[in-house]
Amino acid sequence: MKPLTLFFLSFLGVLAVLACGRQEAQSTQKKEKKPIETLAVLGALPQYVTDPPDNPSSPFKVxxxxxxxxxxxxxxxRDVACATCHQPEFNYxxxxxxxxxxxxxGSGSKRRFKVxxxxxxxxxxSQSILNAAFNGIQNQGTYRPELAPMFWDLRAKGLEAQALLPIRTLEEMRGHGYAEETILDEVLARIRSIAEYEMLFTEAFAGEPKxxxxTNVAKALAAYERTLVANNSRFDQYLRGDSAxxxxxxxxxxxxxxxxxxxxxxxxxxxxxxxxxxxxVPDSPxxxxxxxxxxxxxxxxTPTLRNLRYSAPYMHSGKFATLEQVLQFYEDLSGGKIVNPHVRPDQMDPLVKELKVNFRDISRIVEFLGTLNDDNFDKTVPDRVPSGLKVRGNVE
Known part of the structure; x- marks a missing residue:
């Protein structure tokens, strides 16, 4: 065989190897490419709340x-209530x-420390309590409210376990006057000294001698919080079959x-x-x-996206005042930018690499998020409380 023919055949062989290599690489890329989620991964909220077995709801308890x-x-x-930081007008x-x-x-943006x-x-x-009755619910499986994840760091499970922790926390409700180990005993002694509360607890937990x-303070708070639901947004209606x-x-x-x-x-x-x-996410100063x-x-x-219209500012540090700012943050993330100087690249969640948020799409995504709002929830504030103290604490 002539040298020129051998060279030509060798050249064709190299091209074939390169072509196969490209096809194999393209095939690998196709295999590695993650599928885009479909509407099926989302879901409508249940129309009814599930109570834990050991804390069935009752009108007296609520x-x-x-x-x-x-x-x-x-x-x-005696200056802070749960409702001081979880207010009906701000989606709780x-x-x-x-x-x-x-x-x-003071209240809202006007709240300040005394001097x-x-x-x-x-x-x-402050996370919203609205719809916390559904925390952790997924599309498949049985929902167990006693295992519902609570707080930004998941340190409690279930509304009952969550309810007492703010009372024990220095900056939230306890203050310097009582130790973390003694504050609940103090609160219970106060409640027992009020005849109206004695009657209300007896009605709510009939048959119990004391x-x-x-435990019953937590159960009563949780029973009330499970009535604070907004489960009929336009998005829920859409998923239930109303395409319009x-x-x-x-x-x-x-x-x-x-x-x-x-x-x-x-x-x-x-x-x-x-x-x-x-x-x-950037820290709060x-x-x-x-x-x-x-x-x-x-x-x-991951926070819920429901009723975002009423619960600004956003993220665990409250650093973003608008949804547009949140999505711009995610656009920066998808471009590889880390905003918090204390976070190393190797600490970042791998899912960040799969984000594809584009600036031109932000306004329409925000428009969709608006369909998750439902203003039809209980905003009832009692005229008085049995202690005779200011309803909601020092908010005026």
Missing amino acids: TLGRLLFYDPILSGN AEFLETSIGVNGL PNDIPFVKRN PINA ALSTSEKEGLQLFLKAGCAKCHAGPMLSDYQLHTLG NNREPDAGIRNDYAFR
């Missing part, structure tokens, strides 16, 4: 829980970056939400996977030290 929720008798200085959250609990005065003050800000943004105890519940542009925003990868974490009926993720979270890796729970 009435008692509402009064306790608004009564500052639960705080060390609060319009502050991070909350002011003990030694505070002098030696109480720190509450560490994280119904005023810490969303406009054409809102449906486009929904598709862009899915295409951008938002549903990789914001899935299920509450649009949250209830997992901890490190995203490099209200904290004296960086907030590294419960695992010391700056990971925080």
